[in-house]
Amino acid sequence: MINPSSSPASDSDRLHDRINQVRERIADAAVRSNRSPADITLVAISKTHPAKVLMKALQLGLTDLGENRVQEAEPKIVAVGRSAARWHLVGHLQSNKVRRAVQLFDVIHSLDSMDLAHRLDRICEEEQRAELPVLIQVDLGGEETKTGIPEAEVAALAATVRECLRLKLIGLMTLPPYFDAPDRARPFFRRLRELRDDLQLKGQFGDAAGELSMGMTHDFEVAIEEGATMLRVGTAIFGEREPRAAV
Numbered sequence: 001m002i003n004p005s006s007s008p009a010s011d012s013d014r015l016h017d018r019i020n021q022v023r024e025r026i027a028d029a030a031v032r033s034n035r036s037p038a039d040i041t042l043v044a045i046s047k048t049h050p051a052k053v054l055m056k057a058l059q060l061g062l063t064d065l066g067e068n069r070v071q072e073a074e075p076k077i078v079a080v081g082r083s084a085a086r087w088h089l090v091g092h093l094q095s096n097k098v099r100r101a102v103q104l105f106d107v108i109h110s111l112d113s114m115d116l117a118h119r120l121d122r123i124c125e126e127e128q129r130a131e132l133p134v135l136i137q138v139d140l141g142g143e144e145t146k147t148g149i150p151e152a153e154v155a156a157l158a159a160t161v162r163e164c165l166r167l168k169l170i171g172l173m174t175l176p177p178y179f180d181a182p183d184r185a186r187p188f189f190r191r192l193r194e195l196r197d198d199l200q201l202k203g204q205f206g207d208a209a210g211e212l213s214m215g216m217t218h219d220f221e222v223a224i225e226e227g228a229t230m231l232r233v234g235t236a237i238f239g240e241r242e243p244r245a246a247v
């Protein structure tokens with residue numbers, strides 16, 4: 001007997017339904033905030049999900065996929081196709097993974113040090129990659145999160161990136177502490193937008209948009225209200241994650 005709940009057709013239907021629900025929620029939140037849904041990029045965070053699920057998501061119209069670990073992403077990107085999606089790295093990048101990251105990803109959301117900026121720039125040159133779009137990950141949660149660069153160092157890192165010929169600073173990213181009530185993330189999103197506005201005034205994004213990568217499954221609507229232009233949504237699209245990674 002075939003268990004209907006695990007047949008590929010119904011898995012695909014569920015994915016289709018979830019993507020549509022997320023798109024509706026994005027559209028509603030955008031309209032509420034006088035924004036156009038077209039200005040908001042949905043990055044589907046596919047960590048722990050196997051390559052065949054990612055392919056299905058692309059068939060269903062998603063264009064941007066995000067992974068948080070280079071090692072897990074590599075075989076999946078190879079299986080799905082390097083040019084089949086726009087690939088986003090959203091997790092911390094270790095220095096010994098920089099070359100693979102430069103080869104595999106279109107956008108890096110997790111630039112968090114000057115050392116990493118210089119290393120990325122040098123390896124882009126070695127790999128003959130002309131331009132790598134990056135976002136600076138800002139730590140706004142202090143003790144609670146400890147991911148990204150402290151707020152006080154953002155301007156200096158942005159200036160460093162401007163000196164890196166192959167890096168293109170396109171925006172800021174943050175991962176606030178987890179709150180049960182999504183509205184409690186609002187001050188973090190608002191602060192990231194203020195930092196973005198400051199950098200924009202100083203011309204640090206050049207001709208780039210000054211993206212705000214913020215908002216996940218439980219708080220993306222609040223993030224949209226505060227100006228998010230790149231949402232990183234995993235669970236609401238792919239369902240709950242298994243504790244261990246699958247390829």
Ligand SMILES: *Cc1c(COP(=O)(O)O)cnc(C)c1O
Binds near residue numbers: 217236
């Ligand atoms: C896993 C992850 C997400 C997505 O989280 P969900 O709650 O499943 O939407 C977003 N950003 C980063 C950096 C992540 O690691």
